[in-house]
Amino acid sequence: MKTNRIGAWIAMAIGASYFVIPLIGTFEFSLRMRRGEYSFDAYRSVFSDMQFRETFGYSMLMALLTIVFGMLLVVPTAYWVRLRLPQMRPVVEFITLLPLVIPAIVIVFGYLRMYNSSSVLPLTGSTTGTNVLLVFSYITLSLPYMYRAVDTAMRAIDVRTLTEAAQSLGASWGTILFRCIFPNVMSGVLSGAFITLAIVMGEFTMAALLNRPAFGPYLQLVGANKAYEPSALSVIAFSITWLSMGLLNLVSRFGKSAPVKA
Secondary structure (H helix, E strand, O other), X not given: OHHHHHHHHHHHXXXXXXXXXXXXXXXXXXXXXXXXXXXXXXXXXXXXXXHHHHHHHHHHHHHHHHHHHHHHHHHHHHHHHHHOOHHHHHHHHHHHHHHHHOOHHHHHHHHHHHOOOOOOOOHHHOHHHHHHHHHHHHHHHHHHHHHHHHHHHHHOOOHHHHHHHHHHOOOOHHHHHHHHHHHHOHHXXXXXXXXXXXXXXXXXXXXXXXXOOOHHHHHHHHHHHOOOHHHHHHHHHHHHHHHHHHHHHHHHHHHHHOOOOO
């Protein structure tokens, strides 16, 4: 028993070092911008860069829109499939898994062919239309994670009983959805939202091909032209991802301990 425990700790230490040591090295290198001493000059340079603030703010806005519209798409779909169309569940799950199989560059090229300036719906003909198309692209990328998070949360509640109880009290479908279903699957919605935030902040292909001022292309641009700032940006990006995962873990624990409303 003691040998197995030691072996488990050794395996955990090796696995942790595989991730932690490169991050420590990146952080240490980001502090070497001033010759002969450690400093946060690279971070000051990054935060003082107007392009950093613009791209970071733009990606945060896109992430917020993606989360809101993705939630409005996924929650009613998962609810209706579970309530009225259980036989369609394998089909819906297959469709939501497609973004994991189809490369992002293929998806965005398909969007460009469908919504270019010569099509019936020329979204790429204006800045607003291109932003809308980018949000659609991000929703597509986040579908596998958002749908599964919501569907898992919906398994923990009795959808049919809640619906029948609300209908017996005269509630409309909108009231049922937003006042009965949404509050009970909020832990799943927030879990999917944090994963979506991490995806949007680091996504490069779609934003670059649509020529949008997002954070992912900015990371690539800085990495190609500067030495120490890319390491600082990598640490910042890792921090955003880890913060999202920490919040995801916190929300998951809260969702397990929260009582289900009848």
